[in-house]
Amino acid sequence: MEIREGLRYTKDHEWLRQEGDEVVIGITDYAQEQLSDIVFVELPEPGATLQAGDAFGSVEAVKAVADLYAPISGEVTAVNDAVADDPAIVNRSPYEDGWMVRAQAADAGEVESLLSAADYRALLEELGEASE
Amino acid sequence: MAETKTPEPQQSQSTEAGCPPRRSVEVIYERSLPGHRGYRLPRGAAARWEAAIDALPETLRRKRPPELPEVTEPEVVRHFIGISLLNHHVDRSLYPLGSCTMKYNPKINEELARLPGFALLHPQAPETSLQGILALLWRFERELACVVGMAAVSLHPAAGAQGEMLGMKLFRAYHRHRGHAKRKVLVPDSAHGTNPASVVLSGFEPVQIASGADGRMDLGAIRAAIDDDTAGIMVTNPNTLGLFEKEIAAVAEAIHAVDGLVYMDGANLNALVGLAQPGAMGVDIVHLNLHKTFSTPHGGGGPGSGPVAVTAELEPFLPVPIVERTEAGYRLEHGRPLSVGPLHPWCGNAGVVVRAFAYLHSLGAEGLAAVSRAAIVNANYLMKQVADSFPVAKREWCMHEFISSASWTKKHKVRVMDVAKRLLDFGFHAPTVSFPLIVPDALMIEPTETETRPTLDRFAAALREIAREVRESPERVQQAPHSTCVGRLNEAAAARRLRVRWQAAKERDDAGGA
Amino acid sequence: MSNIGHTPQEERAMLAAIGADSFETLLDQVPSALRQQKPCDLPPAQSEFELRRTLSGLAAENYDPLRSLSFLGAGFYDHIIPAxxxxxxxxxxxxxxxxxxxxxxxxxxxxxxxxxxxxxxxxxxxxxxxxxxxxxxxxxxxxxxxxxxxxxxxxxxxxxxxxxxxxxxxxxxxxxxxxxxxxxxxxxxxxxxxxxxxxxxxxxxxxxxxxxxxxxxxxxxxxxxxxxxxxxxxxxxxxxxxxxxxxxxxxxxxxxxxxxxxxxxxxxxxxxxxxxxxxxxxxxxxxxxxxxxxxxxxxxxxxxxxxxxxxxxxxxxxxxxxxxxxxxxxxxxxxxxxxxxxLSLLGPTGLQEMAALCAARGQQAAERLCGIRGVARRHAGPFWREFVLTLPREAEDAVERAYEAGGVLAGVPLSRFWPERRRELLVAVTEKRTPEEIETLAETLEKVLA
Missing domain, CATH: 3.40.640.10 (Type I PLP-dependent aspartate aminotransferase-like (Major domain))
Incomplete structure (x- = not known):
């Protein structure tokens, strides 16, 4: 299981990547593995408002469903239509092709308060899911 | 258990298993041949058909006949018998689906429910011509009330979940009557999913309460959660871990202190009949599943029947119509000003009630108690046989069912679902898997009273054999089942590309190319 | 107990095998205050043979659907049921x-x-x-x-x-x-x-x-x-x-x-x-x-x-x-x-014929019944299998009499749903009703409405 360096993480197993003044949000490799085969991704429309900690969409597997929680507040600038069409992309490439939404952060400080890769690794170890 | 031989998994495609060679499962449309038909109507007035159709407004008429299959009666029968062979069922072997109570369905009940004097009754015939069925319903309401120690029963809910919904409507009606605006209903985290869903459906807010370390309700946590906004609580007893909720009376007292109500999910009532009554536990409302506790068949997913029993205080709120006994005979009363209203097109699934009535009368009070006793003995016996291969969640005696955990198989890269699938190879149905949610990788096992000791021993031996396989040849388990009529199906692909109705080949190609 | 998987002797052996002294041991989690002290008052158990007699007796206290003539609808219909x-x-x-x-x-x-x-x-x-x-x-x-x-x-x-x-x-x-x-x-x-x-x-x-x-x-x-x-x-x-x-x-x-x-x-x-x-x-x-x-x-x-x-x-x-x-x-x-x-048995043709036969019989019945003095259709609109008649007397009374006169279930009085609609009768005519049976209904109504 991969925990990618340089990304920010949440305890709800989302990742966030800073790109210029925008952020890209997706779910972690651990999350996709726990859900296993993802069959449906529900995403907001561009222009929607994200409120840190609130659900903004959901990811559905055969026998599980997980809400997507916004790591930060902001406005959605783009959504990944490719994962809506072919949800298996999230299983294959959670950190690249399987991104979910792109957003304009309302408060840059919020990003800094998220977990680092090391913090996230520690979290998973606590869950008894140490990565190799 | 030296005397029990380790069972052999069934061989693929053996005729003993009744399994045809593996191939695509047939759909009735594939037997369709133009002009074939399986039923002839009386001839007579054929000449008037055209005129009758012409009398219907043209704008409302169908332009093309509906796309139904064209099949002769023998072909229809062969098709359904053919696919029926692909089902596991109680009459074949053990079906230990926890919380579903897959007990034997006595044959006499089917015969009696099919008497024309029950099966063909129209609900709108004059009441004087319906005295037998009204008497049966009236008596059964009282007999069930007696069983659970409550004042009154409604037979209207068509299933347990509809009974739960009625329970929540009764919460609303009661509180409205008392001038309350309470919003919260407490639900333990071990509850069936229908509980929180029923709460929401009735405009309440579910408040999930974490179970204590022993798997039961945590009285302290419940007391802490109760406030003036608490409309009541939903309690499953015995709970989904197969444990009796020892503190139920204290919980009821705390709920009643804020004028809240206690709803008991009676899905597991088959452990209690004749041994303990909800009426004595401080329960205000309890539902019973006639298709569990009272042996009516599950029918591949229904129909069921989920009668609701209530205290005298709640009786005025029950759904209409109500069967009443008067000097002139039985009648239906429709006018009850406080009633929650109707819940069913008529009076509930009377055809299911007839079967349950026959079951209750075949047993009597002592027989019903003996059934619960045997269910408890079987569950505890099986729990001890299974515990060495799949550890039991709670180290104490259970009621009618118990939870084993398959967590340990994960280190062999075997998931709980793989274990369930492997059981199918041994000719058993799998237990309920991954529920309750509070036990990781749960196998929820309910043998019911109708199983014999040798059957339980064979099932336990199969689990022991599977545990050995997990350690020694995990791929055997990961790839199971091997001997069922169809192999493991790709559920993810099915969900991603939904095909939920038959489409003729051409239409499918068009859709695929689009 | 014919549906219980073991005898009392076997139960004892099973309890012994799991180290339980008695059945009561298994129930130690149920507080004694909550235990049921005496069995509830139910009739004694019946054997299969007795049960058949009891239930057949209750069924016989209802009308005999095989001998009655039903024009009842309102959501439930007397259609053919293939064997x-x-x-x-x-x-x-x-x-x-x-x-x-x-x-x-x-x-x-x-x-x-x-x-x-x-x-x-x-x-x-x-x-x-x-x-x-x-x-x-x-x-x-x-x-x-x-x-x-x-x-x-x-x-x-x-x-x-x-x-x-x-x-x-x-x-x-x-x-x-x-x-x-x-x-x-x-x-x-x-x-x-x-x-x-x-x-x-x-x-x-x-x-x-x-x-x-x-x-x-x-x-x-x-x-x-x-x-x-x-x-x-x-x-x-x-x-x-x-x-x-x-x-x-x-x-x-x-x-x-x-x-x-x-x-x-x-x-x-x-x-x-x-x-x-x-x-x-x-x-x-x-x-x-x-x-x-x-x-x-x-x-x-x-x-x-x-x-x-x-x-x-x-x-x-x-x-x-x-x-x-x-x-x-x-x-x-x-x-x-x-x-x-x-639907598999009927197929597209059978189903259409059946539905058309309902329409034909329905129209036939409506025509015939409207020939009775004081009887008329309540609405003029197009119908298929079922229609409302206005009667010259209370519908509830008429259906009681029709049933007593010869087991004819003439229809559903609308007063059961709207008390003020006292003289309206909902009549359903399925493919099973023959012209002779429609005539029987008409003659019965003529008698009870006279």
């Missing part, structure tokens, strides 16, 4: 199985559900149908909830001409939801189009009509659809359609229906004093994730062979709990199987 249906549903493989949670050993049930879904789609013209609901009334209530969640409007509009029980069940279901129930009045037994036009300006979540309606009349769905599409395209047009009528009538999908629901009792299910039957629920594919209840989809195994699985289970209560689309778990699969076998 093959009972033979098949009495297969243990079908009736003693449960919800097909383990697909590999449940292909029989899963296939029949897929077939049911397909047949319902063929009749209704919709794209997706579920594995069944309890009955048509609860299906209607679920359709209102779906419309509410899809449109976020807070009103649903129910035609006055739907079955009053359906309306009652919807009101019970919606109590506590955000949805308010409004009534669309009838005019001459059919939906009042002027009132509909006005109501649509409020953009309700749904408009529910029944086809044919409770009075047996055909609703002008074409004109309803035209108004709905022009004035409130987002409103769900929901049609409660008798599945048998759909052999002759255009599928509601042709009128832009978002959801089509109904009860499949006319398709090979005995009336059983009101239940069990099964409801059907069909809608557009775009609502798949809002669908209540079980849904079966085609799947393939590793070698590409087709089979069937439960799908989109994350909508359901056992996974999504308080966020589920519905709380339904057990549905009415065996009754849906009856309907599936029924």
């Amino acid at each position: 093959a249906i009972d033979q098949i549903v009495l297969r243990s493989e079908f009736y003693t199985a449960y919800t097909p949670y383990q697909a590999e050993v449940a292909q029989g049930t899963l296939t029949t559900i897929f077939e049911f879904q397909s047949l319902i789609c063929a009749l209704s013209g919709m794209e997706i149908a579920n594995a069944s609901m309890y009955d048509g009334a609860s299906a209607a209530a679920e359709a209102m909830l779906l419309a509410g969640s899809a449109t976020r409007s807070e009103r649903v509009l129910l035609a006055e001409s739907i079955h009053p029980r359906t309306r009652g069940v919807i009101e019970t279901y919606l109590d506590g939801s955000a949805l308010e129930v409004l009534t669309l009045p009838e005019r001459k037994g059919q939906v009042d189009l002027a009132a509909l036009e006005q109501a649509l300006t409020e953009k309700p979540a749904a408009v529910l009509l029944q086809q044919p309606n409770f009075f047996g009349l055909l609703e002008p769905l074409d004109r309803v659809a035209e108004l709905q599409q022009r004035l409130s395209a987002e409103t769900h047009l929901v049609v409660s359609a008798d599945p048998l009528s759909l052999a002759l009538l255009a599928p509601p999908a042709d009128f832009g229906a978002q959801t089509v629901i109904g009860d499949v009792q006319p398709l090979g299910i005995p009336p059983q004093f009101g239940g069990p039957s099964a409801g059907y629920f069909a809608t557009r594919a775009s609502h798949a994730r809002r669908l209540p209840g079980r849904l079966v989809a085609e799947a393939t195994d590793a070698e590409g062979r087709r089979g069937f699985v439960l799908t989109l289970q994350t909508r359901e209560q056992h996974i999504r709990r308080e966020k589920a689309t519905s709380n339904i778990c057990t549905n009415s699969a065996l009754m849906a199987l009856r309907a599936t076998i029924f």
